[in-house]
Amino acid sequence: MTNLLTEHRTFPAPAHLAASANVGPAEAARLRAEADADHVAFWERAAERLEWAEPWHTAHTWSPAVPRDDDPDELTVPEATWFAGGRLNVAVNCVDRHVAAGRGDKVALHFEGEPGDRRTVTYADLQREVSRAAHALTALGVGKGDRVVVYLPVLVETVVITLAIARIGAIHSLVFGGFSAEAVRFRVQDTGATLVVTSDGQFRRGVAVPTKASADAAVAGLDHVEHVLVVRRTGDLTPDVPWTPGRDVWWHDVVDTAPDVHEAEAFDAETPLFVMYTSGTTGKPKGLVHTAGGYLTQAAWTHWAVFDVRDDDVHWCTADLAWVTAHTYEIYGPLANGVTQVIYEGTPSTPHPGRHWEIIERYGVTTYYTAPTLIRTFMTWFPDGLPATWDLSSLRLLGTVGESINPEAWVWFHEQVGGGRAPIVDTWWQSETGAAMVAPLPGVTTLKPGSATRPLPGISAKVVDDHGVEVAPGQGGFLVVDRTWPGMARTVWGDAERFRDAYWARFAAQGYYFAGDGARYDADGDIWLLGRVDDVINVSGHRLSTIEIESALVSHPLVGEAGVAGVEDATTGQAIAAFVIPARAPAAPDDAAAWVAHALELTQTLRAHVAREIGPIAKPRDVVVVPDLPKTRSGKIMRRLLADLVTGGSLGDVTSLQDAGALTRIQAVLASRAAAHPKETVS
Incomplete structure (x- = not known):
């Protein structure tokens, strides 16, 4: 993979964090050395931070994919196992043990509803509510x-039922x-769920929308x-x-009336906890166990280390609870x-547009973890920078997740x-990995805008070529976990x-997990994700x-945000089509023709800018100015759909889109462009 863009700005770890962080420079060096010597023993020590009803007898087994004898x-x-024979209860570790330790009065959740209701x-x-839900x-x-599909917005009840399902040893799949x-039906059917949890309705962008009928159809x-x-x-x-x-029951009838004390059973460490479905950007979604x-x-360990957890922290992960980021760093x-x-x-x-800053100020949020796509959206909402309307001084740590951040x-x-x-802790991980894999340690790492930096202690990742050979600094390849x-x-x-x-x-010959992402090393050995x-x-062989x-x-x-896709080109094999959300919307934002006119103003400017930044080979053939980009709920741009929109191909599975209306708005712009400029290549 050709690497063209370079970034030279660096931000060393603040001195106060280097001195006080959970993982400082000396501790990080020790942890990495221990993990490199015996990574299983490293994770055993991390597991000891949890409460186990019985210790494990086998720390780890691994049977890689190898040619079959027959x-x-x-x-x-x-096949893998970790801590087999050990028994624990996940809900007890998340709730009961803190109450038993005398911290029952500590706030677990500040809930803010979209209409402004708070709890x-x-x-x-939380212990009482989870106990009631477990009885129900x-x-x-x-x-x-048993499998339970949870089809709810971000509510206290969503957290409660998730923990209750775990408490009784059932398996949850949040949607x-x-x-x-x-999309819900696929997950219910695929898991063979016996129970679906939903709501009468939910609030979306200030409107109460009924949802029970959708659950019934599912x-x-x-x-x-x-x-x-x-x-x-x-x-x-x-x-x-x-x-x-006979089938449908109200939460307030069966949960709120149940006993608030529940004796939790411990389960083997390899008991399935949840099934997380991938977004399904290609093919049908995969249910990862x-x-x-x-x-x-x-x-627990990566949250403690990467977010440098303090007792007085107020943590906010902005992800929907159905996304794996929320499972790991919000539940x-x-x-x-x-x-x-x-x-x-609700929506930000x-x-x-300042709802998030209002919430940060109200609750004194200290760690704020969000997606690059939302950050880029904020840039378009506040093109002149954030006004001094809100006090964000409580923030001590920021984080990003979902895609590489520009x-x-x-x-x-x-x-x-x-x-x-x-x-900023720029974290790389996936639904498949379960938790952060490549990320800075805020008291240790010199930060580089756009780089997730190094694998965390206990994790080993490499950038390799087609043959599994590690690439040299400055070269692009495939990110693998070895x-x-x-x-x-x-x-x-x-x-x-x-x-x-x-x-x-x-x-398989090397035993590597293939992440499906491209990456490169820089001269210092830090990792940069390339998508x-x-x-x-592939433009003219590049x-x-x-x-x-x-x-x-x-x-x-x-430019506020951009999505780029490859489209067929008779001369270069593929050409670059750039879909751009401007930093400032056209004067008539509801008029598709206004977006086309805006594109005419920007096209030559942006093509020249890209040529200056990373070389003429990367100049977009086409620049399309649009009001939205198609994104999954986790914030990933569905570039496949951009290419399909250009070519007029079948859009395939779009059930994972955060806002399906984005496709309609882009199609309107493309139709207006084709009508105004019938000889243009994008139509």
């Missing part, structure tokens, strides 16, 4: 190993509350669904809730560490939100061969990274 052309299915939940409150689940026939009935005709448990959220604002007697002991160990990691958190139900622009967005985040004082880790997904639900083929087959290898654009071209575009003051 058929050397076929690979075996890889504070202590750890003792049992009364509804849910037991160990974004904005997903279609079709479970229609599925005999394995025994009950639908319904949270009353919107009430009289969404009347006439459809109801199936994570197990209790190894996952919680890595979630399990922070609660295992006894942290106070903020959870927010409701009722005004250097200019990183600097904006650091200066405008962090006040130039708060380090050593097992406790948070790793164990399989794909119901399809172990797909797990093998998707992640372990490509570099999904499926998104690489394999160009989409993230580098997007970063060059975003570095121009007229």
Whole structure:
């Protein structure tokens, strides 16, 4: 992969953090040395931070994908265990042990609803609510190993039911509350869920929207669904809730009335905890299975180390609870560490674009973890910088997740939100890895805008070529993980061969996990992510990274966000089509023709800018100015859809989109462009 963009700005770890961080320079050196000597022993020590009912007898086993004895052309299915024989209860580790330690009065959750309703939940409150929900689940026939699909927005009840499912040894699969009935149905059917948890409605951008009918459509005709448990959220604002007697039950009837003391059973560390479905940007979504002991160990330790957890922290991870980021750094990691958190139900622009800053000020948020796509959106909402309206001085640490962050967005985040004082932990990980893998340690690492820096202690990752050989500094290649880790997904639900083929087959000879991402080393050995290898654009034999071209575009003051896709070109094989959200919207933002006119003003400027930044080979052939980009709920730009929009191809699976209306708005711009300029290549 050709690397063209360079970034020279650096930000050393602040002196006060180097001296006081959970993992300082000396501790980091010691931990890395210990992990390199024996990474299993390293993770055993991390596991000891949890409460175990029984110790494990086998710390780790690993059977890699190797040629089968009876058929050397076929690979075996890889299998891993961590802390086998050890028994624990995940909910006890996240709730009960803090109450038992005398910290029941500590706030666990500050809930902020989109309409402005608020609720504070202590750890003792959370213990009582989870206990009630556990009793209700049992009364509804849910037991160990049963699957429960949770189709809810970000509510206290969502956290409660998730922990209650874990408490009784069942398996949860959370689904974004904005997903279609079709997307929910796939997950219910694939897991064979016996219970679906939903709400009467939810608030979206200031409007109460009924959702129970979508849940009903999702479970229609599925005999394995025994009950639908319904949270009353919107009430009289969404009347006439459809109801199936005998199947449907209200939360307030079966949960709120249950006993608030529950005796928790301990389960083996390899007990499945949840099934996390990938976004399905290509093919049908994969249900990744994570197990209790190894996952919680890595979630808790990485949260403690990467976010430098303090007892007085107020942590806010802005992800929807259905995304793996929220599982690890909004539910399990922070609660295992006894942290106070903020959870927010709504969108960042409701009722005004400063809602997040208002929330940070209200609760005194200290660590704020969000997606690069939202940061770039903030840049378009506040093109002149954040006004002094809100006090963000409580922030001491920032974090990013979801995609590589463009250097200019990183600097904006650091200066405008962090006040130039708060380090940014730019984390790389995946649904498949379970927890952060490559990330800075804020008291140790010299930060570089756009780089996730180094693998964490206990993790080993490399950038390799097609043959699995590590590349030289400055060269691009494939990011692989060359050593097992406790948070790793164990399989794909119901399809172990797909797990093998998707992640372990490509570099089976070396035993590497293939992440599907391109990356490069810089001269210091730090890792820079270059995006999904499926998104690489081949222009005249040069394999160009989409993230580098997007970063060059975003570095121009007229651009707020950019998505780049490769499209067929008779001369160069592929050409670059750049979809750009401007820093300032056209005067008539609802008029598609206004966006086309804006593109004419920007095209030559941006093509010349990209040529200056990273070379003429990377100049976009086409610049399309649009009001939105198609993104998954986790903030990833679906570049495949951009290419399909250009060519007029089938859009395929779009169920994971955060806002399906973005496609319609882009199509309107493309249609207006084609009408105004029929000879243009983008049509």
